[in-house]
Amino acid sequence: MTREDLRAGLASLGVAAGDLVMVHASLRKLGLGRAAFGPGGAEALLDALDEAIGPDGTLMMVLGTDYPMDWVYDHPLEARAALLEGSPAFDYRNAPVLEEVGWLAEAFRRRPGTIVSDNPSGRFGARRRRAKRLMADQPWHDYYGPGSPLEKLCQWGGKILRLGANPDTVTALHYAEYLADLPDKKTVRWDYVVAGADGVARHVWIDCLDDAEGIVHCEGEDYFASILKAYLALGRHREGLVGSARAELIDAADIVAFGARWMERNLAAPA
Template sequence: MDELALLERSQGPVTRTRLVRDLSALGLHAGDTVMFHTRLSALGYVTGGSQTVIDALREVVGEQGTLMVTCGWNDAPPYEWTTWPAEWQEAIRAGHPAFDPERSEADHSYGRLPEALRLQPGAVRSRHPDASFAALGAAAHRLMDDHPWDDPHGPDTPLARLVELGGKVLLLGAPLDSLTLLHHAEALADAPGKRFVDYEQPIAVDGRRVWRRFHDIDSSEGAFDYVPVVGEERDAFEVIADDFLAAGGGVKGHVGAAASHVFDARDLTGFGVRWLEAKLRR
């Protein structure tokens, strides 16, 4: 989309001052711990792009606040690489670099902001190659350190610690189905038919590249078969979020030109667990 179209969408430039005003009106405050998801183009024409968004968020949450994003690993070997022909597997095992929290790029499908945040001076990235997160601010190490290798969306993970810290989730023009926090609800829910994956990825151990086996809910294809509950046309996370909003949870507003939402992490997780356990036991 060209600059003029973006400017028309936002009725002029979206500056840092405008973002700060809109974010504050949406309910973010100094000292908040905020996990955010952004579709940058939805905001309109942002002067300075990703850096301006990060600067505005940091201004709103202040020195005692913390920002958090989901990163993943853009160049992670796919889950199914161990089913490839033996020659291809040998090439991957011999030559694929180990995950490096400081150098490995964030998943491009998450947009520009996760990579921009993880590159900020002082940012901390969690150690998990497939489910990594990054944080910047006062609680960054508390959120990121010692990310469990297995069940990386469950207890004592960055998502669990976000809940424990009374954190918030911000969608800046991002769709409701981007709520990564609901993977935490999936990990916690006691419901039948939960699906898991086991996979291998390379990490560094004492300076050596080591292939490690990981175990997690299937966050790629879905931790549950949601089709009987939500149909084939809708995403389950979108439905859960819509139901949460209908029940009075969350705050809706606009930041720049973008329809945006703020959710209390604890409330959304609890609602998600209850929703899953009720709907999937029918």
């Protein structure tokens, strides 16, 4: 498989010059994992994506953070400041991505020209024309909600590109959780040490909807996967083959609006 093969697959799917695209991908399913492709699979895909959107397009990925002190979340809120005391300050530019997000996101973060947002929990990366505006002014609390890069993705006509990604992998649906009219949504607090403008390290925290376990207790399949399956059944997306993977190109605003309505119908407690 060559970069040209990937580029042809993306073009057939509908990825075009000037597009704003949020990417979720499995290198293994694309045939770009180390076992099948050798080293450089992530770079080959990112080269193809850069070429597909051109200089006027924008790529975006969710990064998260591999935070070595996240064991403090097993402790009560009132104990966390003392547990974090003396730990290194979070460095949003250089901290590795959340391990479960995968190597492609880490390669994207390291790629020259990628801009990274400064929120340790809701960290995104973006590159090309609208990257700075997309990453600017991300809320500290509720980092996936109003004012977030996810809201901008929807407002600016962005698309979600899924390349062999797991069915529960549609980060934009976290924005739908904020839009859904549901009572008693579960919330969570994340604690960090960050360096202030004066360089002094301080304990801080972030309040947001529970993006780890979900905004409501839900038995069975992850509800993001259920939403994606229901949405794809409508046929409002484009699909095809990129590399060795089944791929979908989805209008971000459309699936977010659909997801919010789905949550209201299916996650509300019985009257």
